[in-house]
Amino acid sequence: MNDKPSDNLEFRRPTAEMGYPLHRLIADSPPLDPNSIYCNLLQCSHFADTGVAVFDGEQLVGFVSGYVLPNKPDTLFVWQIVISSEARGKGLAKRMLKHLLEREACVDVRYIETTITPDNEASWGLFRSLARDLDTELDSEVYFEKDTHFGGQHDDEHLLIIGPFHVERGSEV
Known part of the structure; x- marks a missing residue:
């Protein structure tokens, strides 16, 4: 379904045609x-029910991909959030x-x-704010370690x- 807020952004369910953008x-x-582009195609097709694409006119300006965890049907895993530089700082995420x-x-x-990596202040702030809005707790722990899981090539x-x-x-928005 589409959501047309006053800022004229359109919230859409992703489609495979959105994979390359x-x-x-x-x-x-x-x-x-x-x-990979193939991975993005899967995000936009296989995971479309748990993804959101936001358009400003014909321009993709925001995207959230996620999925309900197979072994935890009450848990949404947020895979990736991206906002175009022009749309940042407006609460879109x-x-x-x-x-x-x-x-x-x-x-x-x-x-x-x-x-989230420890230095990603924007994401930490986003999820702290979301937890406050949802009137709930936010807990964190190291999940993937730099040396153990990333061969020293990526932060914890x-x-x-x-x-x-x-x-x-x-009604669904």
């Missing part, structure tokens, strides 16, 4: 980890996450998990766990 948006947004939580695919979701990734929470749902 997503690939370009991520490439233009360092230090985000790039994925949190709007996309809240939009996603109102989707039918997230009706049983009571927790959000994601991983901390697992953030937000929840439990309850989202009031009206």
Whole structure:
């Protein structure tokens, strides 16, 4: 479904045709980890029910990809969030996450998990703010270690766990 807020941004369910524009948006947004175009196609097709693409006119300006964990049907794992440089600083990431939580695919979701490097202040701030808005706790612990999991080539990734929470749902937005 589409959401047309007063800023004229359009929130859409991803489609495979958005895979290449997503690939370009991520490439233009360092230090985000790039994925292959094929991976981005899967994010936009296989994981479309738990993804949000935001357009300003014909321009993709934001994207959230995630999935409900197979062994935890009450948990949404947020895989990646990207916002174009022109759309940053306007609360779009949190709007996309809240939009996603109102989707039918997230009706049983009571927790959000994601991983973040220790120095990613914007993401830490986003998820702390989201936890406050959801009136719940945020816990974190080291999940993937620099030397053990990344061969020393990537910083530690901390697992953030937000929840439990309850989202009031009206009609899907």
